[in-house]
Amino acid sequence: MINKLKRPVVYIPLALLLFSGVFAFQLKNDKLFALAKNIDIFATLVRELDSYYVDEIDPDQLVTIGINAMLEELDPYTEYIPEEESDDFRMLTTGEYAGIGALIGNRGEGNMVLMPYTGFPAQAAGLKIADYILKIDSVDVVGKPTSEVSDLLKGPANTPLKVKVLRNKDTLDFSLVRKKISLKNVPFYGKLDEKTGYIKLADFTSNASAEVRNALVSLKSQGADRLILDLRDNPGGLVNEAVEIVNLFIPKGKDVVKTIGKLQSVNYNYRTTKTPVDKDIPIVVLINERSASAAEIVAGALQDYDRAVLVGRKSFGKGLVQTTIPLTYNAQVKVTTAKYYIPSGRCIQAIDYAQTRENGEVTSVPDSLRKAFKTANGRRVLDGAGIEPDESVEEVNYAPISYTLVAGNHIFDFATQYFYKHESITDPLTFTITDQDYEEFKKFLSGKEYDYTTYVEKSVQDLEKYAEKEEYFDEIKSQLEAIKAKVNHSKEQDLDTNKEEVKKILSEEIVSRYYFQEGMVEAGLDQDPAVEVAKSYLSNPAKIAETLTATIK
Template sequence: MLKHVSSFVLLSVLSLCLPSWAEEQISGSNATEQANEETDKEKEQVKKLEALPLEELRIFTQVYSGVRASYIDEIDDKTLLEYAIKGILSELDPHSAYLDASSFDDLQMQTTGEFGGLGIEVGMEDGYVKVISPIDDTPAERAGVESGDLIIKLDGESVKGLSLDEAIERMRGEKGTDIIITIVRESENQPFDLTITRDVIKVRSVRSGVRDEYYGYIRVAQFQLHTGQDVVDALAELREASPDLRGIILDLRNNPGGVLSAAVDMVDVFLDGGLVVYTEGRVEGSNKKYFADSGDLSNGLPIVVLINDGSASASEIVAGALQDHGRALVLGTRSFGKGSVQSVIPISDDRAVKLTTSRYFTPNGRSIQAQGIEPDIIVERVRVTAVQPRARYTEADLSGHLENDNGEEESKAEDRPEADTDLQNKDSQLYEALNLLKGLSLFQQKQAQKEADKKPEPEASTHANLDS
């Protein structure tokens, strides 16, 4: 009898709480209709609750009662219920989570670009912490943490069995304190340790500069609330620095994502209207479409987007949208593949639930989830080594050689510039992107010149003077 009473009590509690999750503001002047609609919704929720498996609810109450009564340490009901909530969310997917006061504050700080920690975006894989990407100019990035690394120990203690939130909490600490993380990396034969000094992380969302006089470089490290405007400002600065700008590289490598609206704003800078991304979900209001306004602020300049396996979420939206619209070529390696949207649902003043509520799709209907964005041109990041030394002699070095028929200056071996291998060795993907952009620009110039050469000269007027 007691078992059935426990199940009934839990069912009653759920029936009282659940309608508030789906509560929506209803506009209208007819209060009676509004009340009827709310009543209908509650009835629908109660029907769903009545269909819940009572046997499983009975088992839950038994486990709860057993832990409460027999666990080695006494745990209060508030803590146990919080554990139960965390357990539900942790089993859904890697991105749904219960946010306590500390986690909620951290999430809010990340959207504005300043928070404490090591500077890595992480997830869980096989019970270990997986690095999605290190954030630019942070302790983790400077220490050599790479995308794809598995963190198996923190200060010598295994992370196996910890939730993601618990692991993150252990990585936090006061500025200036050290933590030793043990990493498993595919390219290494055995695990190794890295000592990282904690710091306050201030993420600079956008960096920019001119490469080789005519080509703009815009690096987006993370999508924050103001990233779209930052990209607009960066583009204006590039035009001022190089009035004859011929192309743009958008570097989204190791960008873990961030605010969805910021990704839409960034695409809007380079797209002359059209669909950017759309979402599909089960809950009312989760099916949405996001569009770019008319007007391409870059005036159709060639664009190359750089991505890798650390490019996730919002950065995949940008790459996919520009790729689908034929607005940019995507170069690098396949992206991370996070194609789901998380909604933060506040449940009190300082607590919330981060819940996966929908999936997003590129304008052409591609799902990014667990697939990622496939680059148009696959380029791995490598170190470049010359195959053979440069030739020591040319025709111009030979004694008695013929002169150039057009009177051009001779080109001897010692006068020929050597290739700049610094960028090739430091960042081979950026080097290839720059070469591709130069090729696109050169091709456009040649095509424009070809069309100009085809235009016939305007004919002189042959109107007769009718009065003569």
């Protein structure tokens, strides 16, 4: 009886396993057949188009468009990288390329140097911001797309080239030698006062952690005993660099981030492996809506360990990991292979791309489905929508006239003119143009186009548009016209009303002519609301302690 009773217990699961195995095998075969069938259809389609289409087609271009359209259905981060774009992709992930070390762009009248990076051939040779590029070696580049000009400037390291530019009506020739360019992840670091160190981390390419370490050690040697780590506008990058940066402040053996995907090979637990540089220095981390990926790992891990106060605005919410997979003919595909989870256990991915594909609309994780987790000190934090700061700081909203002056290149052009007239200026943090300089700027704008619509004008326009649909429009038409006449803006008046704001923007642009990227970052810190909040925390240890131990409601 006992054996008879036992036999079904043994044989029924075996039968189920056998059935499920056959079923899984059949499903796999069906999927493989569907893949093979559709790949064959696609190849046949391209071949027949090439034969029969009325005009000549470019098969490479057509297939690339098809691949990109297919990948766009998945998420914005899964990308096809053909062989000819592999150098650009390598530059994005490593920050390295061979060239002259300058940002090139078009300001409407031609391609010019927008920023020569400190210590590289362009800056060493004497190229300046606003130099119009006329010729590269024997190639006339006037009117050519920026991408072509950039490609001509790049090339194998240690190869010579000549560049002809137009500078303030003078034509100048420069002889340069291309060098291996490694873009800085830390464009600026320094002391904001006797005790407060500041590090701007702009990227997470190779060597990011070493640059942050060097900056931290240097600041400590200068007497800094508190730190602002600025991750605003940082798009992220290499996960291992993020882990190493967290390790500068967190003890050895701590979890930093886990990656979990469909395949076991992509599942990994990243932990700190070294002794930290400083596990006690008070830290404030600055984040905003453009802080993403690796930047969110650093900010989130430091928040989860209650190691730093986060100030700014909610981060982007990219909790997805990409892996680069080689394809045939030296092509590659960057594929989303996993989600990452920071020490509290939360994933901060904000967009549900599976639901987005299903619904056809971008689908965020609803607040009702966001799960609560705990930091090391028991503070409540949520998943599903980026990293939320401990104290929010609203984004600075500039006046319409400021946007218009920048977009119209009037700020840029006046800064260039100022540079030609002034041999030097004071240091970036204290420099500001005088009231006399501002009057010169107003004269400079005379006759230039910079019209715009104020917020009030837009509101009145909207009111008039909706009022036209009402029966009583004729009765209030005269009143609306009176309001429009009263709020009709005066550009000259707006220049005076927003004088301090425009002066600050002008001053920062002028600083870049003398101190390049580093100076522009430093100049932007003056009167920066988030920096001021960070400094208020760092000058008040009790406030930091309270923030890092209080329960977040």
